Amino acid sequence: MAVMRAAGEREAAGHGVLHLEVGQPSTPAPAVARRAAAAVLEHTPLHYTDAEGTVSLRERIARWYAERHGLAVDPERVVVTTGASGACVLAFLVAFDVGARVGVAQPGYPCYPTMLTSLGCEPVPLEVDERTRFQPHPTHLAAAGHLDGLVVASPSNPTGTVLDTDALTALAQWCNDAGAWLVVDEIYHGITYGTSAPSVLEVDESAIVVNSFSKYFSMPGWRLGWLVVPDALVDPVRRLAQNLTVAPPTLAQVAGLAAMDATDELDAHVARYATNRSLVLDGLRRCGATRVAPSDGAFYAWAEVSHLTDDAQALCARWLDELGVAVTPGIDFDPDGGHRWVRLSYAGATEDVTEAMERLVHWCTTER
Numbered sequence: 001m002a003v004m005r006a007a008g009e010r011e012a013a014g015h016g017v018l019h020l021e022v023g024q025p026s027t028p029a030p031a032v033a034r035r036a037a038a039a040v041l042e043h044t045p046l047h048y049t050d051a052e053g054t055v056s057l058r059e060r061i062a063r064w065y066a067e068r069h070g071l072a073v074d075p076e077r078v079v080v081t082t083g084a085s086g087a088c089v090l091a092f093l094v095a096f097d098v099g100a101r102v103g104v105a106q107p108g109y110p111c112y113p114t115m116l117t118s119l120g121c122e123p124v125p126l127e128v129d130e131r132t133r134f135q136p137h138p139t140h141l142a143a144a145g146h147l148d149g150l151v152v153a154s155p156s157n158p159t160g161t162v163l164d165t166d167a168l169t170a171l172a173q174w175c176n177d178a179g180a181w182l183v184v185d186e187i188y189h190g191i192t193y194g195t196s197a198p199s200v201l202e203v204d205e206s207a208i209v210v211n212s213f214s215k216y217f218s219m220p221g222w223r224l225g226w227l228v229v230p231d232a233l234v235d236p237v238r239r240l241a242q243n244l245t246v247a248p249p250t251l252a253q254v255a256g257l258a259a260m261d262a263t264d265e266l267d268a269h270v271a272r273y274a275t276n277r278s279l280v281l282d283g284l285r286r287c288g289a290t291r292v293a294p295s296d297g298a299f300y301a302w303a304e305v306s307h308l309t310d311d312a313q314a315l316c317a318r319w320l321d322e323l324g325v326a327v328t329p330g331i332d333f334d335p336d337g338g339h340r341w342v343r344l345s346y347a348g349a350t351e352d353v354t355e356a357m358e359r360l361v362h363w364c365t366t367e368r
């Protein structure tokens with residue numbers, strides 16, 4: 001967010017910025033979703049919905065699992081939320097007591113540890129690297145001491161790596177044996193390259209799934225997401241949702257329902273991300289980066305820049321200042337080793353990504 005702010009200040013001062021720092025699609029919600037929302041705005045008062053979301057959206061989400069994963073998910077187990085963020089808070093609240101020890105990948109999405117800490121839980125960092133494709137593995141869990149839960153993202157932010165069926169099965173097995181909750185954040189599902197991301201529900205019905213309309217569905221500002229929870233958690237989650245937020249946003253639910261049928265438009269965005277991904281990975285290679293996480297999905301490349309600096313924050317400040325290219329330093333994703341890593345987002349326009357990588361390659365190969 002600090003990089004985004006600095007980039008915004010630079011733009012306000014009249015200088016251009018090529019944005020490789022933003023973790024969100026550059027495109028609007030699908031056209032059918034915007035039309036559906038406009039029609040409702042015009043003709044229908046926006047009342048609260050059920051705390052767990054509308055029946056039609058929950059049924060559509062359940063059908064999504066049939067279409068994408070061949071799974072029969074009971075719509076009763078689906079709870080619509082205010083984004084994946086709202087879904088995580090609800091899931092953590094119902095699953096974990098104060099003092100619970102919960103494993104999180106490092107590098108990983110920084111809001112998990114913050115949310116867990118704010119709820120009185122203890123996030124337990126699991127240091128991951130290329131040996132386990134930047135994802136937790138049972139060996140990390142065994143070394144972590146007692147755990148009450150594990151939170152993973154597949155594809156991951158910041159690394160983009162996907163947990164395949166075997167990896168998910170191994171984590172689910174470990175958590176079941178240990179009596180620990182497994183929470184899998186599937187927010188980047190639908191955005192993968194040459195591989196597909198299995199849902200944890202394919203291997204473990206007792207896991208908690210987090211998902212969202214913010215990434216594949218290109219609707220980050222609509223603040224809509226969902227949980228799929230095991231039967232035992234349906235009531236507790238609904239009651240908490242009712243008390244904490246009354247209901248997820250009504251207008252967004254209407255738009256989200258329509259968006260789930262806009263896969264042609266959405267898959268075209270993924271095709272653009274794939275083009276951008278090749279440009280970024282090629283550019284990083286030309287910049288001399290040798291440790292780059294396998295970018296299986298999402299729209300991120302996670303790259304070590306220790307051949308350029310020991311202070312990625314200062315490096316990103318220089319790139320913004322000298323090149324007008326905004327990149328995220330790794331420190332938030334990994335407080336220990338992140339000063340040697342950066343995250344590049346390729347969710348933007350291909351022309352911007354092309355130009356940004358040319359500037360970075362030129363800087364890395366000549367100017368510094």
Ligand SMILES: Cc1ncc(COP(=O)(O)O)c(C=O)c1O
Binds near residue numbers: 082109153187214220
């Ligand atoms: C892994 C991960 N989970 C959750 C979120 C939050 O998503 P939402 O906009 O649905 O709250 C993000 C946002 O970037 C993310 O990267």
